[in-house]
Amino acid sequence: MKKIILAIFIGAFCISSSAQSLRLKKADKLYNKLAFEAASDIYEDFLGSKEMTPTVLNYLAMCYYNTNQMEKAVSTFAKFVKAETASADELFYYSQSLKQSGKIKEGDEQLKLLYAKSNQDSRAKSLIENLNYFEDLKAKGEKYTLNNLAVNSEYSDFGGYKYNNSVVFLSAKYQSLAVKRQWSWDGTRFLDAFFADDVNGEFKNEKLFEKINSKYHEGPICFNETSLYFTRNSIGKNKYGKDGIQNLSLYVGVIDNSGGISVSLLPFCSSDYSVGHPALSPDKKTLYFASDMPGSEGVDIYEVSIKGFNEYGTPKRLEGNVNTEGDEMFPFISSNGTLYFSSNGHVGFGGLDVFMVNKNGEVVNLGEPVNSMNDDFAFVMKEDNKTGFVSSNRAGGKGGDDIYGFTYTGPIEIEISGLVTNAETKDVIAGAYVVLIDDKGKQITSVLTDKDGHYVLPALSGKMYTIQIKNDRFQLEESKLITQETSVKKDFELKENTVVLVFNIEQKTTHSPLADVKIQLEDLAHNTTQNLNSDSKGYAKQIYPTYKVGDSMNMQITLSKEGYLTKTVKLQIPIQSREVNVSELLDIALSELQVGNDLSEMIDINPIYFDLGKFAIRKDASVELDKIIKIMNEYPSMKIELGSHTDCRSSKASNQTLSDKRAKASADYIKKKITNPERIKGVGYGESRLKVNCPCEGNVKSDCPEEEHQKNRRTEFIITSMN
Numbered sequence: 001m002k003k004i005i006l007a008i009f010i011g012a013f014c015i016s017s018s019a020q021s022l023r024l025k026k027a028d029k030l031y032n033k034l035a036f037e038a039a040s041d042i043y044e045d046f047l048g049s050k051e052m053t054p055t056v057l058n059y060l061a062m063c064y065y066n067t068n069q070m071e072k073a074v075s076t077f078a079k080f081v082k083a084e085t086a087s088a089d090e091l092f093y094y095s096q097s098l099k100q101s102g103k104i105k106e107g108d109e110q111l112k113l114l115y116a117k118s119n120q121d122s123r124a125k126s127l128i129e130n131l132n133y134f135e136d137l138k139a140k141g142e143k144y145t146l147n148n149l150a151v152n153s154e155y156s157d158f159g160g161y162k163y164n165n166s167v168v169f170l171s172a173k174y175q176s177l178a179v180k181r182q183w184s185w186d187g188t189r190f191l192d193a194f195f196a197d198d199v200n201g202e203f204k205n206e207k208l209f210e211k212i213n214s215k216y217h218e219g220p221i222c223f224n225e226t227s228l229y230f231t232r233n234s235i236g237k238n239k240y241g242k243d244g245i246q247n248l249s250l251y252v253g254v255i256d257n258s259g260g261i262s263v264s265l266l267p268f269c270s271s272d273y274s275v276g277h278p279a280l281s282p283d284k285k286t287l288y289f290a291s292d293m294p295g296s297e298g299v300d301i302y303e304v305s306i307k308g309f310n311e312y313g314t315p316k317r318l319e320g321n322v323n324t325e326g327d328e329m330f331p332f333i334s335s336n337g338t339l340y341f342s343s344n345g346h347v348g349f350g351g352l353d354v355f356m357v358n359k360n361g362e363v364v365n366l367g368e369p370v371n372s373m374n375d376d377f378a379f380v381m382k383e384d385n386k387t388g389f390v391s392s393n394r395a396g397g398k399g400g401d402d403i404y405g406f407t408y409t410g411p412i413e414i415e416i417s418g419l420v421t422n423a424e425t426k427d428v429i430a431g432a433y434v435v436l437i438d439d440k441g442k443q444i445t446s447v448l449t450d451k452d453g454h455y456v457l458p459a460l461s462g463k464m465y466t467i468q469i470k471n472d473r474f475q476l477e478e479s480k481l482i483t484q485e486t487s488v489k490k491d492f493e494l495k496e497n498t499v500v501l502v503f504n505i506e507q508k509t510t511h512s513p514l515a516d517v518k519i520q521l522e523d524l525a526h527n528t529t530q531n532l533n534s535d536s537k538g539y540a541k542q543i544y545p546t547y548k549v550g551d552s553m554n555m556q557i558t559l560s561k562e563g564y565l566t567k568t569v570k571l572q573i574p575i576q577s578r579e580v581n582v583s584e585l586l587d588i589a590l591s592e593l594q595v596g597n598d599l600s601e602m603i604d605i606n607p608i609y610f611d612l613g614k615f616a617i618r619k620d621a622s623v624e625l626d627k628i629i630k631i632m633n634e635y636p637s638m639k640i641e642l643g644s645h646t647d648c649r650s651s652k653a654s655n656q657t658l659s660d661k662r663a664k665a666s667a668d669y670i671k672k673k674i675t676n677p678e679r680i681k682g683v684g685y686g687e688s689r690l691k692v693n694c695p696c697e698g699n700v701k702s703d704c705p706e707e708e709h710q711k712n713r714r715t716e717f718i719i720t721s722m723n
Contacts, residue, residue: 660684
C-alpha cells in the first residue's frame, strides 16, 4: 500500500488493448510515469541483453517492488547491487524486498551496507543501534487479536474511519458498467469511498459515498462535527505535476443539512508534490497529514493548526524521531492523544509497519500480529482505545489489501504521577530523581520532579512496579505498586538524609532564650561559611549536604549579639546521627556585658600563676592574659579593673604588696597590646576579699582544704565601663 501516498500517474486504459513491441525508451517513459506494471513487461524483454544495464536492472527491480512481486524484486536487486553502484535508497529497497520475502537477516545485512555508505541515514542507524530488534519484537508477544472482515473483496480494501454512527472505508470493488477504470501503477482498479454500519466490528449495509467519489482515487479520510478532510488525486486545471505525474491532494468538505458536501482544496496543496492521509487531533484544532513537499526526506508526517474553515497556519514537519529518510504515512491520533503511523524507515518486519509514539516520545513498533512482513497501514483506534481497524496486504488475505478488526489484549498505557515533598518542612522538592523499575528489577524510565515537585511516569496497566525517589539531601524512598487500567497517583515524603546542626542559645546566667543571635559557621573541612540567626526561641538550624552520618565534622562556630560577649567555639566530632545538637555538645550560652561582671567567669580562662613570691608574667600566664586582650580589642570602649587576690596564708602586709605588684604587672602586660591603655588598671587586694571564708591570721589556724584556698587565690577582670 506504499503506492497510496506516492506520486500517482493516472493512466486508465482498456484491458483488452493488445500488447505492442515497445522499445526501452518507451519502458523508461512508463517507469517515470509510475506505470510499473506496463514498464516491467517491457523491461523483462531485455533480460540477458547488453541493454540490461545496472540502471535498467534497478528500474525493473523497483517495478517488481512497487507491484508487490518481492521474489522477483529480490533476485533482480541482487544482480544490480553486485555492480557496486547502488545508492542508499536502492540498498534500502533491496533490504525491504528481502525482509518482505521473509529473509530478515539478509535484509538487515543490506542495511549494514547502507550504514557503511551513509552512517547518518536514520534507517540504517536505527538497526545499528538495536541489532537485536527482531528478537525483541518477537519477545513482545502478541497483544492484539485480528479478524479479517467479511466486507473484504478480492480487490484492495482498507480503512475504517468513524463518521457519526457509521464507518467509512476505501475499496476498489466497485466497477462501473459504463466505464471500466484501471490504474497503470499495477493494473488494479481505482479506490472509492464507502459508508457502512459498524456492527460489533463488522461492516454492514455498505454503500458508495457518492458525494466525494471521483473517477480516480479517493483515499484516507477523517471527520469533525461539520466537515470532513479526505485524500484524492489532484483534479481540475493544472492537475499534473512534473513528468506528467498526478499527485495526491487534500480536500475539505462541508456537509449541509441535506447531506450535500461542498468541497475545497486545501491551500498548501500543489501539483508538484503529494499531500494526503488526514488525521485530526482530539480537540480538532490540529490537522496531521503525510507529504513529500519540499523539506521532506521521502514521505514525512506534518502538522498544521486549523484557524478557521480552510484557514491554516504554516505546515510543520513533525519534530523528534518520527520521520526518517524512508516513508512515514497514515497518521492517526487516538482519543487519548497517542500518535500512530505507518513507516518503512523504522526497523520492523518489512514493508510498512505500524508504530506508535509513547509517553516518552519513543517510537514503538506495535509488533505482531498488527505488523507482518508486508504492508500494514491505516491503523484506526476507536474511542475505547482497545478496538479498531488496521489494513494489510499480508499473505492469507482475500485480496490486495484487506481490513482487519483488532482487539487490544495487552496492558494499557497509563500514567503514574505524584508530588514529592520534604517530610519535615512539607516544602516541595524539585529535581528529585524518580525511577520506575519493573518486577524483574530492570529500570524502565526515569524523570526529575519539576519546579513544583511533580513527576509523571508512563507505565502499563496490570504490572507490578517499584518507584524509587533519590536525592542527595534525602533518604532513599521506594514504593511497590500494582497498576490497574486507570492512572495512579502516588505522593512521596522524603526524610532528610544530610546532617543538620541545631542550636538552642540561652543567656548564660538566666538561661532565657536569646533571639537574633548571629551564628557564623566555618566549615574548615570544606572551606565554606554559612550565616544564620536564632529565632525568638533561641533556635536555629543549618543543613549540611556535604556531611553524612559517619563523617568527621570540623567546624568553627562564632556567636555574637549586641550587648553580649562574642563566643567562638570549635566543633570537631565524628557524626553519629543526622541531627547534631551543638547546645548539648558545647557551651554556647552568651554572657551579657554589664558593669560589675567578671570576664574570667564569661570566658574559658585558666588561673594565672606566678612563681613563688614573684610577680613576673610567666609564659602560661601570658596565654590567659592574651584572651583578655582579644576581648578588649573587640570592645574598644570596655574598661577593666584587674584585681589580684591571695589566700590568707602569709601576712596581710606581704599579701597586699605581692598582689598589688602582680596586678600591676598583669595590667602592664595587657596595656602594651590594647588601644587606649588607660582602659585597664591593676589593683592588688591581698587577702582582703576572700571568696571563701578561710581566715588564718594571728592565732587563727585554718582547716580549709587546699581547694578552697585556691578559690581565694584568683585574678578578676571586672568590667567598670561599657560606654
